[in-house]
Amino acid sequence: MSEDPFGSRLERLREAGHKLTHARLTVLQVLEQSGGHITSTELLERVNAADPSIGRASVFRCLDLFTRLCFIRPTHIDNNATPTYVLMSGGHHHHIICTACNRVIEFEDCHLDELTRELEQRLNVTLTGHLLEFYGLCAHCRSADQ
Numbered sequence: 001m002s003e004d005p006f007g008s009r010l011e012r013l014r015e016a017g018h019k020l021t022h023a024r025l026t027v028l029q030v031l032e033q034s035g036g037h038i039t040s041t042e043l044l045e046r047v048n049a050a051d052p053s054i055g056r057a058s059v060f061r062c063l064d065l066f067t068r069l070c071f072i073r074p075t076h077i078d079n080n081a082t083p084t085y086v087l088m089s090g091g092h093h094h095h096i097i098c099t100a101c102n103r104v105i106e107f108e109d110c111h112l113d114e115l116t117r118e119l120e121q122r123l124n125v126t127l128t129g130h131l132l133e134f135y136g137l138c139a140h141c142r143s144a145d146q
């Protein structure tokens with residue numbers, strides 16, 4: 001699974017029968033430019049800076065739609081009351097979270113294709129993506145521990 005460019009997300013929106021409205025395009029662009037993580041507060045600020053005519057309710061409708069299409073997932077990795085949205089590149093996103101310093105390490109290759117297929121068959125489901133989190137100690141905290 002490779003990085004999803006902006007165009008392929010637009011394609012999936014269209015295929016799922018959704019119009020490419022100005023609000024949807026703007027919110028998607030802000031998400032793509034976020035580098036993978038953005039809180040709902042930051043997102044609202046950036047959308048407002050890009051186009052103040054897009055209201056808060058319409059931003060949240062876009063987020064609901066993009067979550068359903070598995071473009072993004074809400075998480076609470078940053079210990080905020082507001083969720084952080086992570087971009088699901090190619091339908092997935094992976095973290096290793098240090099339980100001592102809360103550092104988040106990103107990685108791309110998960111080798112979960114086989115498990116995905118096995119779960120689909122065994123549990124009779126269609127899977128559209130996954131968010132994977134491992135917990136442990138980063139190199140820095142592990143050496144401080146010794």
Ligand SMILES: [Zn+2]
Binds near residue numbers: 099100101102139142
């Ligand atoms: Zn650490």
Ligand SMILES: [Zn+2]
Binds near residue numbers: 036037086093095106
């Ligand atoms: Zn991440």
Ligand SMILES: [Zn+2]
Binds near residue numbers: 094109130
């Ligand atoms: Zn994965």
